[in-house]
Structures are given as structure tokens and as C-alpha cells.
Amino acid sequence: MSITYIKSLANHQDQSVTLKGWIYNIRSSKAIHFLEVRDGTGLCQCIVAADDVSEEVFEAAGHLKQESSLEITGKVIKDDRSIGGYELHATDVKVIQIAENYPITPKEHGVEFLMENRHLWLRSQRQWAAMRVRNEIIFAIHTFFQGRGFVQMDSPIFTGNAAEGSTTLFETDYFDEKAYLAQTGQLYGEALAMAHGLIYTFGPTFRAEKSKTRRHLTEFWMMEPEMAFYDLEMNMDLAEDMIKAVVSTVLEKRQEELKILERDTSVLEKTASDAFKRMTYTEAVDKLKSDQTAALLDEMAESRETEKDEITKEREEIKKEHGSAKKWRKAQIDQRIKDIGARLDQIEEDLRNIPGWKESARNFEWGNDFGGSDETVLMMQYDVPVIVTHWPAEIKAFYMKRDETDKLALGMDILAPEGYGEIVGGSQREDSLEVLEERIAEEDLDKSVFEWYLDLRRFGSVPHSGYGLGLERTVAWICGLQHVRETIPFPRMLGRLRP
Numbered sequence: 033m034s035i036t037y038i039k040s041l042a043n044h045q046d047q048s049v050t051l052k053g054w055i056y057n058i059r060s061s062k063a064i065h066f067l068e069v070r071d072g073t074g075l076c077q078c079i080v081a082a083d084d085v086s087e088e089v090f091e092a093a094g095h096l097k098q099e100s101s102l103e104i105t106g107k108v109i110k111d112d113r114s115i116g117g118y119e120l121h122a123t124d125v126k127v128i129q130i131a132e133n134y135p136i137t138p139k140e141h142g143v144e145f146l147m148e149n150r151h152l153w154l155r156s157q158r159q160w161a162a163m164r165v166r167n168e169i170i171f172a173i174h175t176f177f178q179g180r181g182f183v184q185m186d187s188p189i190f191t192g193n194a195a196e197g198s199t200t201l202f203e204t205d206y207f208d209e210k211a212y213l214a215q216t217g218q219l220y221g222e223a224l225a226m227a228h229g230l231i232y233t234f235g236p237t238f239r240a241e242k243s244k245t246r247r248h249l250t251e252f253w254m255m256e257p258e259m260a261f262y263d264l265e266m267n268m269d270l271a272e273d274m275i276k277a278v279v280s281t282v283l284e285k286r287q288e289e290l291k292i293l294e295r296d297t298s299v300l301e302k303t304a305s306d307a308f309k310r311m312t313y314t315e316a317v318d319k320l321k322s323d324q325t326a327a328l329l330d331e332m333a334e335s336r337e338t339e340k341d342e343i344t345k346e347r348e349e350i351k352k353e354h355g356s357a358k359k360w361r362k363a364q365i366d367q368r369i370k371d372i373g374a375r376l377d378q379i380e381e382d383l384r385n386i387p388g389w390k391e392s393a394r395n396f397e398w399g400n401d402f403g404g405s406d407e408t409v410l411m412m413q414y415d416v417p418v419i420v421t422h423w424p425a426e427i428k429a430f431y432m433k434r435d436e437t438d439k440l441a442l443g444m445d446i447l448a449p450e451g452y453g454e455i456v457g458g459s460q461r462e463d464s465l466e467v468l469e470e471r472i473a474e475e476d477l478d479k480s481v482f483e484w485y486l487d488l489r490r491f492g493s494v495p496h497s498g499y500g501l502g503l504e505r506t507v508a509w510i511c512g513l514q515h516v517r518e519t520i521p522f523p524r525m526l527g528r529l530r531p
């Protein structure tokens with residue numbers, strides 16, 4: 033017998049089917065059990081009526097608890113008010129396992145608790161939706177590159193050399209030799225591009241990030257194209273096209289998930305259609321230090337204060353109404369009070385942050401790297417991604433080509449709108465053997481481990497470029513998730529190795 037999935041119930045209207053899944057929620061009255069069943073593809077309301085099933089089946093269904101597993105057979109009935117648009121009117125229920133008391137209930141849990149139970153939390157609607165979007169993003173990236181003739185190739189995870197600075201290296205013992213977990217596949221990607229022209233790697237990368245921020249993982253997935261004969265301009269065009277393609281695909285195919293995530297998609301729609309903003313690092317610094325930015329932050333603080341007053345007042349009003357309200361209205365009020373509470377927390381956090389942001393933006397010194405808050409403040413002014421180019425060479429990696437002044441690196445970072453920060457880092461690569469040798473000496477790197485890399489400049493060196501897209505930051509932005517910990521099934525970060 034084949035399994036019918038909730039996703040495809042539309043193909044079975046008025047037919048009898050068997051679903052296999054888990055109880056997401058259960059409500060019972062005397063003569064009816066309402067089982068909300070999930071099967072991995074979606075949710076379906078199943079109605080078990082005492083009149084439609086045997087006494088034993090009705091009794092057994094009444095003992096089901098959250099996350100119990102079951103098989104349920106019944107007729108598929110179209111009902112627009114139901115989740116997914118279809119209901120199942122059950123004729124039989126087979127219990128597979130009665131679950132123990134499930135730790136994650138519809139009431140609110142703290143994040144630490146949910147992270148401890150990540151293996152179970154993944155079953156919840158929002159987490160489910162985020163993983164579906166993640167999958168769609170991955171597939172869209174492959175579709176984009178394969179469609180343009182890129183070859184996917186894999187770079188090693190054990191490496192003998194650092195590429196993105198020594199401070200974030202994970203060191204391991206490789207049969208009495210030092211090995212590092214790859215921070216990037218780039219250097220290998222360059223070798224592969226010289227063999228195949230257009231390639232991309234897509235794999236796990238590792239950074240011993242000691243910082244506990246909402247943007248940092250110690251293990252994350254990076255997608256890195258590398259293109260022979262591409263300059264910085266072509267590199268930017270490619271990255272912009274790719275992000276547009278990814279965002280368009282998610283908008284087109286994952287509306288249901290974006291709704292579950294309560295994502296306001298207006299900025300995503302603009303990203304899919306409008307040209308990205310491009311500016312140099314120096315222009316970005318000027319913008320950051322400008323009176324305009326300071327004024328914008330003042331405005332932001334003011335509007336947060338106003339909103340705070342408004343929703344606090346609203347909360348008082350509906351609290352008064354609560355006592356005499358009908359049951360459905362009470363539920364509505366409870367929900368609204370919860371939402372207002374969450375929003376107030378956010379507002380308080382913004383109000384605490386704004387003075388520091390303003391200070392940091394105003395006093396920003398040319399030559400420094402942007403901090404998380406600088407990126408946020410800069411991006412408040414744009415509703416499409418911004419590509420920042422021509423960075424002070426000192427703060428960028430040794431392999432980046434420099435402009436004619438020798439002071440600026442031909443790097444490009446792409447900052448996501450809505451405060452999500454850098455999602456892409458890339459550059460045109462230095463293609464001169466002599467210059468690269470100089471850099472390696474200047475930075476005191478062990479030349480012997482880079483000899484193979486230097487060979488790429490000895491044997492048919494060509495201008496080339498590439499970039500790395502951080503998958504989890506991209507998922508966080510597209511899903512509108514506050515923290516990267518919800519963008520990967522089992523996040524690894526400072527203080528988090530289990531489950």
C-alpha cells in the first residue's frame with residue numbers, strides 16, 4: 033500500500049486515503065475527537081466522530097497525546113476553513129505508539145530549553161517552515177549555477193593552511209600533523225576554476241568564533257563560486273543575479289512557509305526586482321558618519337517611543353475588555369497581549385541600542401571593519417541589498433587583488449537589508465606570482481603550505497574572481513529569523529555542541 037501525503041490531498045478529494053503521521057494537537061468533545069495530524073509534508077485536521085468509527089477506535093483515539101504516531105484512514109473532504117484546505121473524516125485509526133508526555137507544548141518555552149530539545153523542536157511549525165525554506169534556497173542555488181554551466185566540485189574539510197586568518201582556526205590532530213578544519217573552500221576553488229573555468233563548491237566551513245552573536249556559528253555552510261576570467265564587476269553581477277534568483281524562487285514556491293514564519297515579504301519582493309545598491313567602502317563610511325544617518329537614528333528613537341506609548345495604551349484598553357469578553361475574543365486578546373509584549377521587548381532593546389549605534393556610526397574611523405551595528409545602521413537606509421567594494425587592503429585577506437593605489441582591495445561584501453548584515457564576502461583574486469609572494473611574506477605566513485596555491489600563478493595565471501555566500505545568514509534574512517541558530521538543523525556555536 034502506498035502512503036498518501038497531506039501535501040497531495042487535493043488529488044484525493046472525496047476518496048478514502050490513509051495518512052501516516054503524528055498528533056500535532058488534539059481536542060475532544062463527547063462525540064468527536066479533532067486530531068491535528070502532521071506527516072512531514074503538512075498539517076491536516078482529522079475528525080474522528082463516534083458515529084463513524086467503532087467504539088474501540090473512538091476510545092483509542094481519545095487516548096492519543098501530542099506527538100503520538102498513528103495511521104488514520106478516512107475520506108478527504110474539501111473545506112476552505114481548514115488548514116491546508118482539506119479535512120479527513122476518519123473511518124479508522126491505528127495507533128502506532130502513544131507518546132510519553134511531550135516536553136514542547138503549545139505554551140511558550142525559553143530559547144535555551146528549546147535548544148536543548150532541538151531534536152524535537154524541529155517538528156514545530158516555524159522550525160519546519162524554516163527548514164523547508166532552507167532546502168528551497170539550496171536547490172535554487174544549484175539550479176542557478178547548473179543553469180549557467182557551473183560545475184559543482186567539493187573542496188576538502190581537513191586542510192593544511194589557513195585562508196581567512198589564524199584567529200578563527202579549529203586545529204585538529206591529523207596523524208601527528210597539524211590540520212585545520214576548512215574556513216573556506218576558496219583556495220581549492222581557485223585550483224578547480226583553472227581546471228573547469230566556472231565552478232562552485234558548497235560545503236560545511238568552520239570558524240572558531242568566540243563571539244556570541246546572532247550572526248555567528250562555528251560550523252556553517254558556504255556556497256562559493258569561482259570564475260576564471262571574471263573581474264570584480266562580473267563577480268558582483270553574478271552575485272546579484274544569484275541572490276535575485278534565490279529570493280524569487282522562495283517567493284514563488286514557499287509562500288505557505290513564509291506565512292507560517294509571518295514574514296513580511298515586501299523587501300524580498302524589492303530585492304527580486306530592483307537593482308542592488310553599489311558603493312565603495314569610503315562612500316559607506318561617509319554615509320555612516322553623515323548628519324543624515326544621525327538624524328535617521330533620532331527619528332527612529334522617536335518613532336519607537338511613540339509606538340511604545342500607543343501599544344502600551346492599547347494593552348491597557350484590551351485588558352479591561354478581557355473580563356466580559358466572549359471566549360473567542362478572549363483568545364484574540366490573549367494573543368494580542370502576547371504580541372504586544374514581544375514587540376515592547378524589541379522596542380526596549382532598540383531604545384537601549386540606539387545611543388551606542390549613533391555614537392559608533394558618528395565616530396567610525398576609515399580603515400576599520402564594520403561592526404554588526406554599523407552594518408545595521410547603514411542598511412536602515414536601503415530596502416535592497418548593498419554591495420560594498422574597494423576596502424582598505426589591511427583589513428582584507430592576503431589573496432585579494434588591489435586597485436592601482438595598492439591601498440584598496442578589490443573585495444566586495446554584500447549586506448542584506450533589514451539588519452541582517454553581511455551575507456556575501458568575495459573579491460577579485462591577486463593573479464601575480466610576485467605580488468602574492470610579497471603578501472605571504474608581509475603577513476608572515478608559512479610559504480611552504482601555499483606553494484601549491486602559488487603554482488596557480490606559475491602555470492597560466494589569469495584574472496579570476498569569486499565569492500562566498502553564507503547559507504545560514506541568507507536563510508535567516510529570507511525567513512526573517514532573529515538568530516542563525518534557527519536556520520540550520522543542529523547549530524554549532526559557542527557553548528552549543530549538543531544535541
Ligand code: 4AD
Nearest residue numbers: 216218248249252256455456457458498499500502
Ligand atoms: O567573508 P568570508 O569570511 O569570506 C570567505 O571566506 C571567502 N574565502 C569566500 C570566497 O571568496 N570564496 O565568509 C563568507 C560568508 C560571509 O559573508 C557570511 O555570510 C558567512 O560566510 N560567514 C558566516 N556565517 C555564519 N557564521 C560565521 N561565523 C560566519 N563567518 C562567515
Ligand code: MG
Nearest residue numbers: 445454456457
Ligand atoms: Mg567577510
